[in-house]
Amino acid sequence: MGLTGKAVLILAIVLAVVLFTLTIWCWPRLARRSAPAVLGRVGLLLATQVAVFATVGLLANNSFLFYGSWADLLGRQQDLGVVTDHAAGTLAAKNIVRVGTQRPDVPGGARPAVGGRIDKVVIAGRHSGIESSAYVYLPPEYFQEAYARRKFPAVVVLTGYPGTSENLIKGLRYPRTALDRVRAGRAQPMILVMLRPTLAPPRDTECVDIKGGPKTETFFAQDLPQAVSAEYRVGRSARNWGIIGNSTGGYCALKIGLHHPDRYTASAGLSAYYKAAEDPTTGDLFHGDEAARHRADLLWTLDNLPQPDASFLVTTSRHGESNYRDTRRFLAKVKQPARVSSIVLDSGGHNFNTWRREIPAALEWMSSRLSES
Template sequence: MSLTGTPFLVTAIALLAGAVVLPLALWARVRGPAVARGLVRLLMLVFAQVTAITVVFVAVNNANGLYDSWEDLLGTTDRAGAAVDLGPDGTGGQKLAGRPREAARFGPVDDARMGPGVRVTELRGRISGVTGEVYVWLPPQYDDPAYRDKKFPVVQLLPGYPGSAKAWFGSLEVNRQLAPLMKQGKVKPFILVSPRTTLLGDGTDTGCANIPGKANADTWLSVDVRTMVSDTFRASDRAADWAVGGYSAGAHCAAKLAVAHPDRYRAGVSLSGFNDPSGEPAALTAATAELRRANNPYLMLKAANKAGKPPRTALFVSGAAGDGYEAGTALKGVAQAPTTVRVVRQAGPHGTSVWKQQVPEVFRWLSEQLGK
């Protein structure tokens, strides 16, 4: 039975109901020696506690998109591949220009919570070696004959840690929120792409970085997924038409990828993120001082400025005090043209209910940034 969705939740609720009724019906009827009676009653209480915890976990997991499957929860599948050293640009010297197009085969999703129009493929990253699912949603205008020659801008969406690639479509309802705004012309018709970011069998957060021998997560996101989308759909391959956004640990990734790759992304959106990778202690990038420095977008911006090469990228950073706001103000404090940073102070908890409310504002801002 699937970890997510209604069937498992209903089963867990039914077991909880039975676990509550069982001791009420049998407590006084238990027979035998005192030790045996005590053990039976203890088992009934433990069963009730376990089922109650299970119901809460399933409800929270379904609401926040933390784990997609039993494999993700138990950490039984490694998707990172050999993770060879791909060099500073993350391509391993492989030329992308002039190669044959490689369209991926997509099918419909089997999760009604993701709303209409979402499709999925299992992608084997040609350069990164990563294997994972990628979800794509096409805007209302995509099949309109008036747009048959149009190449669409793309926004790549990243979840937090732990996090499911389904969460932006499920918990945040990004497609259901944006479809009417796109039809009304209030938001550009973006292609939305959400790739898997949990890649390691032990469940460790990759920090969206390339770490030889561990995972080439940066290349998976910024090269392989990006190339596949441009090959498969009428999607622009210009950096000026691509953005990357995320929440929590995914927000850190989005800011870092946008700063690191202005040749691949024109904008980055960080919702309740952080700069120092130690903000996510489970991340591989928090393991050493060198990795922390190399994957801190604040320090990356400072280094680019010092080298006289501030990236041409626009950042949208939002968060509450102590939860992303300070990271945004720090980025804005060191930004030099053509880098721009918009900081929004957000009230509310660190959760999908807050990020969901920000979707329209974020995509109106992205509509102003892309295509230039």
């Protein structure tokens, strides 16, 4: 049974309930002052607490995906990575290679024409020189005869820092939510390109082109849309592309959309911040270049550079989010031709539970801003 499987969680819950009930039932018999009675009380209390602790830990891990397997949890060495040599020039020619597929965790997921398909790919950036893995969710319509000649809108979906791409599938449930919105008639079918913004791990590059370092902004603004459009039935115009993310991914989504409206017509930041972080995880991003530092400040950009012909969505909570004040400032600074929308919760922290409450509406908003080709 896998660490993140439902069977393990159900077993832990049942065990905790049984041990709690057993403790209550046996307590009168163990109330004596004999050594066996004392040992019995200690054993039952300890076992019950361990079961409850395991249940809470499994619930937290299933929600946030801290560990993906028992070996990961226990720190055991797993199989080492194996280099796969592809035909010479494959990535240089195609810029994207599919290395695996998996079925979405949705009803009918075994059949692509019913549940869609998730491709694991490697994207090689021709302009940035960056190579990154990603997951591409293809909706059921992509495999249906009625849509055989249609090009779909695409949405780049980013995690926070450090984040894992798998969190977007298992933790934040983007493919399942997108499918539900389409089935409910609230959104159009869209291709989702899911990855983390950390393209030079463990460094947090804040989606900046670093002098002498990784060109993360170039990868997201140029390389990724070009590679995906060449491999899949996706339009190449800005009106066909959106970008969304949470936390650091939210900052990156807004930043890329703000500076590259010719590539992305819609950008959504869930619990985003509005100025590039500069700390030990980022290193020196700007090397004394104040113009680059200002450009990475979204509020400064809105005040000092021409506003783009693009749409933006920002989210926050009145209680529980530290970005509430800056989000209000962002909303006030957006002017025509730019357009801005918001999701403001009464309460909600910087966590998966909050983002899962925002993602359905955010995908509906994104769908309404994008068009097919």
